[in-house]
Amino acid sequence: MKKQFAFTDSELKAFRENGYAGPIRIYDPQEMKETYKAIRAEIFDRSHAVYDLDHASLLAGYDRHLDIDFFSKHIMRREIIDKVEGILGPNLLCWRSEMFPKYPGDEGTDWHQADTFGHASGRPQVVWTTNEQFGGAITVWTAITDCPKEVGCLRFIPGTHEEMFYDESKEMRYTPEQVNKLEKNGQKSGFFGYDYRNLQKDPNWVPDDSKAVSMEMQAGECVIFWSTLMHSSYPNVTSNRTRLGFTARYVPTSVRVYPGTDTIEEYGSTLSLKNYGVVLVSGTDEYQHNRVLSRNMRGLEFSRAMAS
DSSP: OOOTTOOOHHHHHHHHHHSEEEEEEOSOHHHHHHHHHHHHHHHHOOTTOSSOOOTTSTTTTTTGGGTOHHHHHHTTOHHHHHHHHHHHOSOEEEEEEEEEEEOTTOOEEOOBOOSSSOTTTSSOSEEOOSOOSOOSOEEEEEESSOBOGGGTOEEEOTTOTTSOOBOTTSOOOOOGGGTTTOEETTEEEEBTTBOGGGGBSSTTOOOOGGGOEEEOBOTTEEEEEETTSOEEEOOOOOSSOOEEEEEEEEEETTSEESTTOSEEEETTEEEEOTTOOBEEEESOOSSOOSOEEEEETTEEEEEEOOOO
């Protein structure tokens, strides 16, 4: 039986060709704005977060679906899951979420792709163990605030998700002093203290952004895309408006997450994965590759330890 919010056949065909779909309405814009007001205090409260970090760390926005109720429910909304099931199949994990604020004057994010998500450390964070056509993950990027071009909306180059132009195993040096200093085509454009161009397989290759599509969204809308799709964002050129996006990243249960490590190393920080677990958002976890974390009235607990 077709799920209520599933892609139509033509929508799924377009997604497979282009690598993205959106904007897609998940919440009424006013509802999203009121929700943001209600949860702002929780976002700044890290007392129940799974990582011991201060707010200055670029990793402080990781995996807040594990301690903030709204995001815990959001990653499992049928408006999202029905569509992702149509892409990846019925058995799904949410392996990471991230918050992406862009403050007034912040640089744009340079063109990039993510396959293993090892771009910051050179160590794969997701490994597909079966013979699927694609690697990477499905990213659902939800606008918590309005995201027009001037505050830094996303950009995509359609159809680029089937070929990786970057080698994520290459070294990319973390240089935070370069933030808001790099300029490309007259715009501030970096990658959170890294220069993503260092990972190019061909150092002379230049992304063809003449084909780029801008993804302006209202609060409460999302875009769904392959992480291997070439994507970037504009700078925030306003003086008084902050853009906030929330991403949830999904993979099939066959994928191994953070294989062979108990830490995350990127953006100048090292995180312990002691309290981390994936969340089973749909179907069954027949592979049991990863620790599964669930929430109940007692808080966070592992519903199954990682298989040996």
